Amino acid sequence: MLCLSHNENNHLMSAKQGVSEVLGRRPFPSSTDRTHGFLRLVVAFRLLQGLCLTGRSLPLARLCLDADFLHEPSRLPVPILSRVRHYNAMRIPSVRATSSGRTTAQISSCSNRKVAFCCHRVGSSTYDHTVQKVGTALPAHAIATESPCLLFSALATNSGHQQAAMKFQAIVAFLAGASLVAARFPATPIAELRKHTRSSSSGLVKRADVDPSLLYAEHNLPVPIDHFHNESIYEPHSNGKFNLRYWFDDTYYKPGGPVIVLSGGETDATERLTFLQKGIVYLLCKATGGLGVILEHRYYGTSMPTADLSTKNLRFLTTDQALADTAYFAQHVVFKGHEHQDLTSKGAPWIAYGGSYAGAFVAFLRKLYPQVFFGAISSSGVTKAIYDYWQYYEPVRQYGPRDCVHNTQLLTNVVDKILIGKKGTSAVADLKKLFGLGDIKYDTDFANVISYGIAGWQGRNWDPEVNDPSFSEYCGNLTSKKVQYPATNALKGRIQSTLRSAGYGAQARALTVPFQNYIGYVNQTIVQPCLPESLDECYTTHNATYYAQDDLSQEWRSWPYQYCTQWGFLQTGSDVPKKQLSMISRTIDLDFTSIICRDAFNITKPSDTGAINKHGGFDISYPRLAFVDGEVDPWRPATPHAPAAKPRRSTASEPFILIADAVHHWDENSLFPNQTTRSLPPHPVAHAQKLEIQFVKKWLQDAVPVYGGK
Template sequence: MYEPHSSGKFDLRYFFDATYYKAGGPVIVLESGEDDAIDRLPYLQKGIAHQLAEATGGIAVVLEHRYYGTSFPTPDLSTENLRFLTTQQALADTAFFARNVVFEGLEDQDLTAPHTPYIAYGGSYAGAFVAFLRKTYPDTYYGAISSSGVTKAIYDFWEYYEPVREYGPPDCILATQRLTNIVDNILLGKNITKGLVKELKTAFGLQDIQYNDDFANTLSTGIGGWQGRNWDPAVNDPSFSQYCANITANSTLYPTPANLTRTVKQLVAAGGYASQSATLTTQMLNFISYVNITLVQPCIAGGQTTNECYTTHNASFYALDDITQTWRSWPYQYCSQWGFLQTGSDVPKDQLPLISRTITLEYESIICRDAFNITTPSDTAIINAYGGYDISYDRLAFIDGEDDPWRGATPHAPEAKPRTSTTDQPFILIEGAVHHWDENGLFPNETTASLPPAPVAQTQMDEAAFVRAWMAEWNAGKR
């Protein structure tokens, strides 16, 4: 049964721009997914929603998902009250919106579905969401564009790091694999002493961290920055490039105490790389300095121990469920339905992982048990019933990034069946792109010869073209 929320009211937040609206134009709904609607406002101003509205004479809208931003329908975020947070309920919200909305200043016009064509766009979770929306409510949403849409729910998603391994800078990837292997050989080795483990943690300035899996997980922060890369300098997260520049340098980048150099040489040897000691000692020293600057010092400056900053074993924190604990929304969704636990333990044994093998399903699901008392794997079958890799529908487009770490959960996954792109069912893989790179854009005075990159610019032009074709089909049907 559909529950708008506990009080029976529908009040999900939205923003809209009717600058380009012409009678008969579509409503372009940008689904905010697991973000605050405010975070999506730039896309309304100059991103894909703006571009599609301009191309079609439509209205661009950003719609907020229940239990995110300001759209909290319950007085607290206890597990009991989070029962209304399901993808199915949110899909019904979005259909309800299209059927009932009245836009301020346009009250004299009926802009509800199905009298007006609604086209949904979403990226990441929201990308899968709008694909499901088109398939579930085809009479309400005339079309949908799924960008980096994770339509295949996967509980143990160790493949998250596969595009990083395949497309990342080779020297950085190799260094990360070897440094991670050294750490694992010390943490997981049968003949390794507790003293050596303590020496390893101390070398990184993380001796306060109690659990080995917490320690190893903290070290994965740098490689985890891959997803934040973007073609737009204003949106780009430079942390991955900074991480790689540090661990691949040919000489130490920071002052290094002599005793630390000796310690690191011993750790490299104990980790099984004595024959490559010179190179890996330099790389680990720079890695240690990088961790100190980016993780240790900010934590201490904030008045906490590194264990307080970076532990996942924190049942007392997870027990908090007042309305300010907005972090609870997405973990509840992935613990209950979506999965996507990113492990290092299940990387094939003949392959060096990019994150530690101590990062297991047991570790990644701590939050599920301690925050929500969910002790069984996510019920991914609920999500995959929409079609998984094979989901398709007329006027449903899939736009994905070649280098996206989430590609393995999209219809462009290596395991998925190949498709032919058509105007009715576009299927586009953006060369060199990471996570929904077609979503953001630039004002005309911000563009350059290289920005947006040619593959992104071409994709955005293709999107405008096929949406115009969809609108031509709509108008022909009306006639």
């Protein structure tokens, strides 16, 4: 039984339309399709529930469900009417307990009777969510404010229904998310590596969004561990297979449409699922009638070819092996619910998209497997592997706020005048103590950790909820004319003495306040979060015992192994041209940034960047291969848009787009349609995404003679 009842009120019209889209104004389907209907109910639930958070007076809305409908498999399916995913009703603040201590979690214990999930206004701006039995009186304040209350009829009669109710609770959980992963230090301290273990990985979900991993079922395709039995670097060879994880969304798929696959790159691919909801995959699929796929990279997430991550077993972790995985996947996958269709690369045009490492990856994919991948979009694709990547901070120097860049360079030079010019003297220890980092043993670890602020440049994003504000906070401190941390006034004498010792006595007056605020910022962002743990333990990069761990939970090992063996990209200050002031300490050199290579993998030679650059480097090109880069991206010097690369002309076949003022693959994420404003997404990003849709459509016109369809 399904019933939806509400008063005819203009404020509920959008909810009515949305729920109609989800439910189709018809009873739920038979038991074979109940799970799909269950997810449609959840989305309808979110639409109605979202209205009570608007602060408006709304009539009561009621939705009932026969409990027999709750039987469903252990893995929730992908199909869900995802047009409704793009309503703001998905964006609800985190649940907090009511005065009675109840939260949504209690729905899991509400078996053998009906339960109600109500949302009601409390005070002027705070909203609670409470679960209560149907048949008991609704809270007086809920009725008084006429907030919508969704009634969920469990009518559960056995433990299976209780498990289903628990899954319902999981679906409606409101999860706090993490910002886009960005570089934090030139070399990663052990404490940061600890965050990248299986038990502590984080996703890309916005703070107020539903976790997309609850909306999309994961699938696996067995693929060969070793695609290249004729190459000695993979000896001893393997004839085995491993499960390559993927997710798909066929919401917008129409027969003859393309398959849009996003390469997961160097992370657990659950962090990419949001792009099915509202990112580049969603945009392209909606525009082309395509089926969207997120495909995980070998040795990330759960796509593990070997029993552990020992150096010996990591021999199969090369870009070429992963490229072969992706081609194999495109040639063999059968999507659930589409078993009657050939959606492999033989039966449908496949378009690959990737950002950063994955951007270079899909560029190589198009060139190496042109019969498999009909086209590719490389966003911020680092196609040129560079061992000593001192250029990482060049875009910050060139495009960052002038006063922030200037003060960063001067204060970094002050630090280097002490660390390098007075190495082995008490001045070095005094400098560390001045920053509150006297416990850090190695000078390079100290220099590394105080570069935290400037490294936040990459984390900037046009979407306020994804943006990492640390760079702005850092610059705000360094450029303020006022002391931001009064406690640092006691350090003025020591600061001015340090400036004189570094040869900046004439500028001591002008640099004292920025130095004070720099110290205060480091204390707030580096020192305090570590306490009461040892600062050296927090920020050391020297820990051979830790590096020796190689079980599957040590997911941090995968990307360092890749850059130690093939990609390089060691971000140094030592190789910055002498004629310019460095943005980070010159003590940060190749010897320091390669510690992890030696201690974790016993790799003592430079990365074999030739294994990557053989694919074309700056000059890689191919028909239906697009390059989209950010003008101010710290990775731009490794892309075809690098200042060192040859200029190109953009064409419909080979688009070459530079997004003004953009950082790292800013075209990859987007907003739900009702979240957009005149300024969000910013015009350069929106224009780039519009161009991507246009040229992919043009490409697909060329696919008609090959694949048929539209």
